[in-house]
Amino acid sequence: MLAEDRSVHDWYRFVLSFPPHLVRTYLERFGLNKDNTVLDPFCGTGTTLVECKKLGINCIGIEALPMAYFASRVKLNWGAKPEALQQHASKIAIETEQELAYYKRNGRSNKTSIEASRTLESLPPEKTTLLIKDSISPIPLHKTLILLSVIERLKNDLFYDYERLALAKSLVTSTGNLRFGPEVGIGSIKSDADVVGVWLNEMGAMTADLADFGGINGAQSSVYCADARDLDRILKPESVDVVFTSPPYPNEKDYTRTTRLESVILGFIADKSDLRNLKQTLLRSNTRNVYKQDDDDKWVNNCEEIREISEMIERKRVDLGKTSGFEKLYSRVTMLYFGGMYKHLFQLRPALKSGARLAYVVGDQASYLQVMIRTGHILAQIAQSLGYELESIDLFRSRFATATKQDLREEVVVLRWPGK
Numbered sequence: 001m002l003a004e005d006r007s008v009h010d011w012y013r014f015v016l017s018f019p020p021h022l023v024r025t026y027l028e029r030f031g032l033n034k035d036n037t038v039l040d041p042f043c044g045t046g047t048t049l050v051e052c053k054k055l056g057i058n059c060i061g062i063e064a065l066p067m068a069y070f071a072s073r074v075k076l077n078w079g080a081k082p083e084a085l086q087q088h089a090s091k092i093a094i095e096t097e098q099e100l101a102y103y104k105r106n107g108r109s110n111k112t113s114i115e116a117s118r119t120l121e122s123l124p125p126e127k128t129t130l131l132i133k134d135s136i137s138p139i140p141l142h143k144t145l146i147l148l149s150v151i152e153r154l155k156n157d158l159f160y161d162y163e164r165l166a167l168a169k170s171l172v173t174s175t176g177n178l179r180f181g182p183e184v185g186i187g188s189i190k191s192d193a194d195v196v197g198v199w200l201n202e203m204g205a206m207t208a209d210l211a212d213f214g215g216i217n218g219a220q221s222s223v224y225c226a227d228a229r230d231l232d233r234i235l236k237p238e239s240v241d242v243v244f245t246s247p248p249y250p251n252e253k254d255y256t257r258t259t260r261l262e263s264v265i266l267g268f269i270a271d272k273s274d275l276r277n278l279k280q281t282l283l284r285s286n287t288r289n290v291y292k293q294d295d296d297d298k299w300v301n302n303c304e305e306i307r308e309i310s311e312m313i314e315r316k317r318v319d320l321g322k323t324s325g326f327e328k329l330y331s332r333v334t335m336l337y338f339g340g341m342y343k344h345l346f347q348l349r350p351a352l353k354s355g356a357r358l359a360y361v362v363g364d365q366a367s368y369l370q371v372m373i374r375t376g377h378i379l380a381q382i383a384q385s386l387g388y389e390l391e392s393i394d395l396f397r398s399r400f401a402t403a404t405k406q407d408l409r410e411e412v413v414v415l416r417w418p419g420k
């Protein structure tokens, strides 16, 4: 990965999100200047926003998932003094090590794992049931919770968010047992981990980036925790020059699951009802977040191609005798997904300046019983039906899907808004 693709971006990022240099390529193509504003309505962990900020371009992000929103927000704050942040982090590390040593003196971490799990710090049952089984072992969890409690106790508003984000990053990359391939799963189980050391390293990397980038930037940036299908109260009329974004695709990726460990430990999801409420704010892109009352499909009922794909998936399900609850939802989630994207593109129009350019990075999918869904092509059709002009559909990368023996294209759909 290019060195300039790491700084700040690496504070916390999704596996396989688009690379920062792709953002730069399109911002250059669109010929932006410092008076322009870029919007990323599905900003995730903030790749577009951080790139804009590095280039001194104003940007707005929207993200429905609290953990990703939090990451974007922190990654846009370059205000902390690096030495002071590092000193505060060192103090937290020392106090955490002291508390951990206290536990050790009391014999707790020397016990067998069954006894240890009774005496170590752990999460309450309603949170534990939210975690993917074995996503973190008892001793690393114990150390993480002690570290978090010290971050809380020594809370300093100037540093607090960075410290929590570094904890989230270390949970995903080192402290937990997660493996991404690209879906989240369980890798090798670590009985112990150097929780404090890893966290302090992350703080060191942040501090170094802040020393490189902090304090020199006049660009305005803001990020909202909101639903990109509901934009009218967030965006000012005719305020956006460029949209650069990567929405979810119609596959089985569940963003609440890929971020579950850190979301639960940092307190963004407290129990099952929180999780359900959160899933309802997301675009319906997987069968785990489809609800009875969902009706985004009404926006695309007249679109023949989407209906045909949905019907083909359902026919194939019946032919193959697939009867699980999730398989029965494959055809419905396809309609709901494109309906949600229709609603988003519909709601976006008043916020766009005349001549605004838009780039949507999306991938073809064949996750639903191997029926090919050409996401970019369909999205372009939906956009054109709403008055957008199609400029191009560019191939960004492709991957060979062994199941279907076909190349799945990841594309950039480039649109232009001609004005009212």
Ligand SMILES: C[S@@+](CC[C@H](N)C(=O)[O-])C[C@H]1O[C@@H](n2cnc3c(N)ncnc32)[C@H](O)[C@@H]1O
Pocket (backbone or CB within 6 Å): 013, 014, 017, 018, 041, 042, 043, 044, 045, 046, 047, 048, 062, 063, 064, 065, 068, 226, 227, 228, 229, 245, 246, 247, 248, 255, 281, 282, 283
């Ligand atoms: C492909 S990811 C974007 C990754 C991003 N480019 C990055 O740099 O991390 C899609 C994002 O859309 C978010 N999302 C899903 N439904 C949404 C909605 N209705 N409104 C806003 N964001 C949503 C997901 O939580 C996820 O973070």
